[in-house]
Amino acid sequence: MGYILRRLVATLPVMAVVAIVVFLLIHLSPGDPAALIAGDLATEEDIRNLRETLGLNQPIWQQFMIWIGKLATGDLGTSIFTQVPVTTLLGQRIEPTLSIALVTMLITVVLAIPLGTLAAYRAGSLIDRLVMIFAVLAFSVPAFLVGYLLIYGFAIRLPWFPVQGYVGFSEGAGPWLRSIVLPCVNLALVYIALITRMTRATVLEVLHEDYIRTARAKGLGVLSVLLHALRNAAVPIATTVGMGIALLIGGVVVTETVFAIPGAGRLVVDSVQRHDYPVIQSVLLLSAGVYVIINLLIDLSYRLFDPRIQY
């Protein structure tokens, strides 16, 4: 319990650094949001008034303190552009992003861990080589090229899946799944490559350890040996899955753009072009928060995988 508390406290400085970086970064921007909002024919006076209304004239540190104070109460601010609260904007955008991220995770874990284990078990075989070739290719081919190839092949040439857009889960599981199949496949490729390589490497290492050799010598079945090995490889694999969250969130940004999915990733790209500070800040902050929390949970769950670890 004490450990959990200590780990929780340890995330605070990380989040503080994130908050400072995110805030400073955005406030050095040269684009003037007031001029953008005021539009084509605004007078200089219009723009000056608007800047005042939006609080863009205050000193930076004052804006920072106000921002932090509001964050503490769960107020992420209001989009400069649409005048809609950021929490509302994110609320609208979170379902597609979560759907894609979770389904991608699911596909990845279901495919990558068995694949990596198999490759390790049959190290040097054709399967192993194919797996490794796939992995290096998936790391090298840009995701957006793969995305457009998928669209071209499975949405335009063979009209199996929608070209673009997202269908909410509330409109039925079938349509929902159809709308996210291609984005998930697109996103999963890199992630599968990452987890497969890691699984293969750790399992390979474990397989060379004495107790496994002993178990094998004693004539234990292949499956039990592998399960045994996997159990011991679980901690590094889980760590990789956690670190990969950053990769996954980053990938979502590109994938949502390619497939025109109205998720949080596209929100941030759109917002950058409009210099919509509150939205960019919130998305960066939240994605960092998700990353930190998931890695914290994984950290804490090590004991589950490996009772030898003592805190």
Next chain:
Amino acid sequence: MMKRRTLAALAAFGAFTLGTLSPQAMAQAPGKTLRMVAHADLKIIDPTFTTAYISRNFGYMVYDTLFSQDASGKPQPQMVEKYSQSDDHKQWTFTLRPGLKFSDDSAVTSADAIASLQRWTSRDSFGRAMVAGGVEWKAVDPRTFTMTLAQPFSMVLDALAKPSGYPAFVLPERLAKLPTTSPINESLGSGPFIFKRDEWVPGNKAVFVRNPQYVPRTEAPSGLAGSKASKFDRVEWLYLPDSNSSVAALQRGEVDYIESVPPDYIAPLRANKDIKVGSGGSFQAFLVLNHLHPPFNNIKARQAFQAAVNQEKFLAAMGYPPDMRMAYCHTFFICGSPNDTAAGSQAWAKPDLAKAKALLAESGYKGEKVVILVPTDITYHNGSALMAAQTLRSIGMNVDTQSMDWASVTARRAKKEAPSAGGWNVYVTVAGEFDANSPVTNAYLSPACGNSLPGWPCDKQLDELRTAWLQSANATERKQRLDAFQARAFEAVPYINAGQYSMAYAARTNIKGLDKLWGGMPLVWMLDK
């Protein structure tokens, strides 16, 4: 069909029930829905705050106007039942139609109309011309109000029926009285639709439902005039920035109508028998010059640029195929519009590099850097700006292209500093016909000296000619003064017309009423399916 879809689903996942995969389950909300791809993302829901076309179109969905242009360009009463004017055109009386209501069930009154008109006159170029004419409004009773002008102003109805820029929308008094320093953040109108704010996903879609309180006129719809009673219960504006996506969505019937087709997809869509492609409104490409700094503070340098412009190449670079673009358009006021005139254009009709170089030499150009702002996120602006760069290079100018997104262009162009100190020399934009077709509605020809328009053009002669045009007593005189104004504009070059093109819309063939669309606006009450 069902079989293939089933196979696909099976191949991908194993088992899923057939019924849930039917397209009907995917798309339809209750009632009759029109799903259209809008030309831009709706960001600001206050059409009195920005001239962005998407916000203007929003205005026509939710709000109504006192007068509206019909398809022949004539002002017709819209919310107004009857009106009268004195013989000297200085005294006007307007009476609202009975029973008009905002969507919250409150009645539309003279007070609402007057507050809205006051808001409008503080922002619009026509409105300001009326203020200069000493306009005053007064409520007589809840449905009647008067307007008094100190000087005669013959274009009152044209102003009130102004279709674009800032149309004179009628808001509830409470909203109309809000400060104009920031956009109004709610919408409450008496127009044909109600905006579903709870379903608005900025960057993706905006949803409207039919306004049960809307009281249509009895006349058939024509242009922006007549009945705007919708045949659809629900209209969804989707924003799909990726051209492939929007076109494929139309081809597959996921959407009914694309307001503005990316030019390169016109040909493939025309080849599709389920889709009708039509021409929706005339637009002109503008090259805007900074008049404050060298080289284009010199009239000869501006003329040099104008002489070098090949309109056809600009339009091709913007992506418009030959049958959607004009080889040459000789007027600032839209070829084919009532104000179409060739006055003053003769000397500039053919791109002439030798003449351009001669003019540039006369201007005393000393090789100063010319900063061109190149927008990256809007394909046609990008093509046009790069063409401008190439054109200036071809006459020996020292060009510095600076790339940025359109939003940054709009911020940057407001800066009066020297180009080397964060200012600029050239940027590009486009305007629809209603924002180009007269000396007052044309955003880049209407402001007088001392204006805050990016580029800060100032020509005393143009100012005099504009005022004279506004005060013309009759049509003949107005035409003569318009010709004189344009002839001077070609000499002074406040900005350069880089050519005229038509926007293309596309729709599924089951959509009816497309032929009645007018002015390049998505007047969805004209449509049915």
Next chain:
Amino acid sequence: MMPSSAPSALKNAPPGDGTVFVPPRWRWARKHPTLILGAVLLLVVAFVALAAPWIATHDPQDIDPLARMQLPSSEHWFGTDALGRDVFSRTVWGGRVSLIVGISVASVSALLGVVLGLLAGFVRRLDGIVMRIMDGLMAIPGILLAIALMAVIRASLTTVIVAIIVPEVPRVVRLVRSLALTLREQLFVEAAHAVGTRLPTILLRHVLPNMVAPLVVQATFIAASAVLLEAALSFLGVGVPPTTPSWGNMMAEGRNFVAVAFHIILYPGVLLAVTVLAINLLGDGLRDALDPRLARQL
């Protein structure tokens, strides 16, 4: 960078039987085929990029709107883009951007990472603060951080490189620090310390040489990731100025025409994939050749 296993088939393959005579050079090459393949591919790409002015058939910037979106022909080997520019010439020139980004991000990140990592590893007072900042930077997904940075600074090749370096540096710092913590306890370092050698000297003479192998491998993977990230940024419209022909820019310009002119994005896309593949293969090969034990760390 991304963790990855390496030792593909070779590590576990049975040792070669010594009966057939193989010249030593060939044996080395056969032992590290990925390294050779990667290096050769990369040399080809580098040659094309360096020789761009002589290889390109057209001015990559020259626009010709009346000859736009043409399919590949003998005049335009890779066709023309939406403004009638020659795709082949732009692709060839675009290689320069990717190479410059890859090399400069890798070397500057490695340099900064070494400095910060050694500070954290050897100066106890600084360890906490440096690592907290690195943790904070790593918590923001790299591409998001780079996008946000590009919103702040004016787009140019240099600023893109900076925006990519910021999220890459923490990875190097972590590696260097963990290596430093191990080395610090090593006998030869402690001994040098005991005889009064000054810290900078110890670092230069005893610590750094022991980090070269993992650093080189790490830098290679960073180069690959940087090239991809630059392309992704440009693709999203926040990368190098679009007037610069780069593969990401070309794909960004072509993405709206995928269904009518796939060739505009195909050629730069394939070249990009080949280049990143070459760097990745080189990295895998280097790791195997220099130190197979690195497989777990990198």
